[in-house]
Amino acid sequence: AQSVAQPEDQVNVAEGNPLTVKCTYSVSGNPYLFWYVQYPNRGLQFLLKYITGDNLVKGSYGFEAEFNKSQTSFHLKKPSALVSDSALYFCAVRDMGTGGFKTIFGAGTRLFVKA
Amino acid sequence: EPEVTQTPSHQVTQMGQEVILRCVPISNHLYFYWYRQILGQKVEFLVSFYNNEISEKSEIFDDQFSVERPDGSNFTLKIRSTKLEDSAMYFCASREQGAISYEQYFGPGTRLTVT
Numbered sequence: 077a078q079s080v081a082q083p084e085d086q087v088n089v090a091e092g093n094p095l096t097v098k099c100t101y102s103v104s105g106n107p108y109l110f111w112y113v114q115y116p117n118r119g120l121q122f123l124l125k126y127i128t129g130d131n132l133v134k135g136s137y138g139f140e141a142e143f144n145k146s147q148t149s150f151h152l153k154k155p156s157a158l159v160s161d162s163a164l165y166f167c168a169v170r171d172m173g174t175g176g177f178k179t180i181f182g183a184g185t186r187l188f189v190k191a
Numbered sequence: 192e193p194e195v196t197q198t199p200s201h202q203v204t205q206m207g208q209e210v211i212l213r214c215v216p217i218s219n220h221l222y223f224y225w226y227r228q229i230l231g232q233k234v235e236f237l238v239s240f241y242n243n244e245i246s247e248k249s250e251i252f253d254d255q256f257s258v259e260r261p262d263g264s265n266f267t268l269k270i271r272s273t274k275l276e277d278s279a280m281y282f283c284a285s286r287e288q289g290a291i292s293y294e295q296y297f298g299p300g301t302r303l304t305v306t
Binding site: 110112118119120121122125166176177178179180181182183184 | 234246286294295296299
């Protein structure tokens, strides 16, 4: 079964500092990995995805993620955090095992960026 | 930019009542999904729908739940007899036909409160 794990419930970082939100995955076959962000009282917004190719994937709002096959990780990164980046971040994987190809989400990591 | 829309944004209902949550997926998308997020918890898959039939459903999606695409634009989730534990944020998502790596686009959600 496909799954993702986000080991941190919360990440705190100062504005201007680099941020990392961790994610590890467990899949059979090649993984299709995604990051989504959820702002308060809002829906889920797609940030980026890894399908194949370069291990460093660039996405929206200056975010990027690094796919590491040997460590089965897909950490989300940003070189310089903004207060407005404070939100709930979900790592996700596409379930390839069933016809619906649903998205399986991690538990989420809440990011706090302090001014 | 096209987006998934959902109505209502907030629905309050009494236990045992029927509710219908409505979604308008992106117009050229052919795969439709419902997910839910109980407050403070992870996003969980409920059901996927393609070619006018359910392609996959989770164990959460029991006989109290049903989905329908009544016309060419709407996609609905019905809960026949709501329970307190159905209180959650319900997200609709859609995906275009083609590569299964394509991201799902999520609506803003409907917050369902069962009293």
